[in-house]
Amino acid sequence: MCxxxxxxxxxxxxxxxGMLGHKYVHIYEKWSWIPTAITSFVVPGFxxxxxxxxxxxxxxxxxxxVLSLRGVIFGFAVGxxxxxxxxxxxxLFSWTYGLQSSLIVPSCSSSLLGAAVMCxxxxxxxxxxxxxxxxxxxxxxxxxxNRIGRRWGLQR
Numbered sequence: 001m002c003x004x005x006x007x008x009x010x011x012x013x014x015x016x017x018g019m020l021g022h023k024y025v026h027i028y029e030k031w032s033w034i035p036t037a038i039t040s041f042v043v044p045g046f047x048x049x050x051x052x053x054x055x056x057x058x059x060x061x062x063x064x065x066v067l068s069l070r071g072v073i074f075g076f077a078v079g080x081x082x083x084x085x086x087x088x089x090x091x092l093f094s095w096t097y098g099l100q101s102s103l104i105v106p107s108c109s110s111s112l113l114g115a116a117v118m119c120x121x122x123x124x125x126x127x128x129x130x131x132x133x134x135x136x137x138x139x140x141x142x143x144x145x146n147r148i149g150r151r152w153g154l155q156r
Contacts, residue, residue: 014079036106040113047117069114073107 017025 040109043113044116069111073111076110077107 013028017028
C-alpha cells in the first residue's frame with residue numbers, strides 16, 4: 001500500500017463523491033475551495049523569505065522529474081474531466097469557458113506553489129538547514145505512524 005495517506009484520502013473522497021451524485025459534488029465544490037485558498041496564501045507567506053534559486057540540471061533524471069510532474073497534473077485533471085463535461089454540456093459558451101478555466105487556474109497555481117516549495121527545500125540537495133531538520137522530524141513521525149498502522153493491521 002502507498003505510504004501517502006493524503007493521496008489515499010483524496011482518492012476515497014473522490015470515490016465517495018462520485019458515488020453520491022451531482023448534488024453532493026456541488027456541495028463539496030461550494031466549500032472545498034476555502035482550505036485550499038487558505039493554504040495557498042499561508043504557505044507562500046511563511047516561506048517566501050527562504051526562497052532560493054535552484055539550478056535545474058540536464059539529463060535523464062531531470063527529464064524523468066518533469067514528466068512525473070506532468071503526470072501528476074494530468075492525473076489531477078483527469079479525475080474531474082468526467083464531471084466537467086456533465087456541467088458544461090447544456091451551458092452557454094461563457095459558462096463553459098468559465099468551467100474550463102476553473103480547472104486550469106487551480107492546476108497551474110498549485111503547480112507554481114509546489115515549484116516554490118521545492119525551491120525553498122532545495123530539491124534533491126537541500127540548502128536550508130531548518131527545512132532539513134524539519135523533514136527529519138517528519139520522518140520520525142511517519143515511522144511512528146507506520147508502526148501504529150502495522151499494529152492495527154492497516155499496513156503491511
